[in-house]
Amino acid sequence: MDHYLDIRLEPDPEFPAPTLMGALVSKLHRALVELGANDIGISLPEHERYPPLGATLRLHGSVSRLQALMEIQWLKGMRDHVTLDGIKPVPADVTHRVVRRRQYKTNPERLRRRRMRRHNESYEEAARRIPDAVERQVTTPYVVVRSRSSGQAFALFIEHGDCQDAPVTGVFSTYGLSKEATVPWF
Template sequence: MTTHYVDLTVVPDSETGAPQLLGALHDRLHVALVQHQLEGIGISFPGYSIQPRTLGAILRLHGTEASLSRLLGTDWLKALRDHVRVTTIAAAPAQSRHRTVRRKQFKTSAERLRRRRMRRKSETAEQAAKAIPSSVERTPDLPYLHIRSRSTGQPFCLFIALGPLSTDPVPGDFNSYGLSGTATVPWF
């Protein structure tokens, strides 16, 4: 159950903006969650907005007081200390509503899907174009983190979607990105 939270605020400078710092911060968090096998820590973004599309400058970590203390007791923020302000661990407001914070994936490029199909099925460009029309493309309107895959090294956009608000918390585990389609975090 996510009873406590801590806010990590990125502090941009003339060379690095808030979105880049937030991506780097989340990338470090992802590595720390994997290394320390912390499945009870979820994330949220208090500055989340669709119009304008932004996650804001705060990454909020949710969990038990013990799990957050365990994470903060490690050296995972070492390289970002000059660009991140960390609050103390606090109890989430008792009357908070709850929601899921999850990843949303999109089929964003018909051309990329066609190239993939050609490799996998040994098809020609014409065959792949027939199988995958341009109409499959979607233009995402959700805020995202720009991060790099640990397994392939490729950069990608991690789109963040919010579930509906609820009065009741739903316990559960979070993935190595701190996201879940079922477990909720307090939303305040």
């Protein structure tokens, strides 16, 4: 993770930034699947200053892998909506953090249906065991993406872990997220 590439969303009067970010992450997902890449990570460097997501998607990896990604023209259809800064080396003396997918089980209706299937219970019994009070508000930033394998749209919650001094190596998903591997944070 010695290089990075910033992809910045341009303001658009027709599409809000979260919609464009979702489309961008969906396109990146398809490209990472096509490349079979598990060595490219992402971060949202502006998510704390400009909630919920900011306007910049930062890709992290080696210069050769980032070049290979950009050679497959995965940004087709998004070029009018983004600006690329080019591949650059990561600055010296940066911190690192895990950027991972966070999944929540917050919808009581979905939890009840699941319980009904798994325990062969009636709706009334499941509702008694899972009250409406289990629902909670989630503040983690997310993008709405479409899965390449299932075609289903879903909310992909993206959580930035605590900053740490040393990098941790590991693999990344086809969304550029990891449970343990870190990306440079600056």
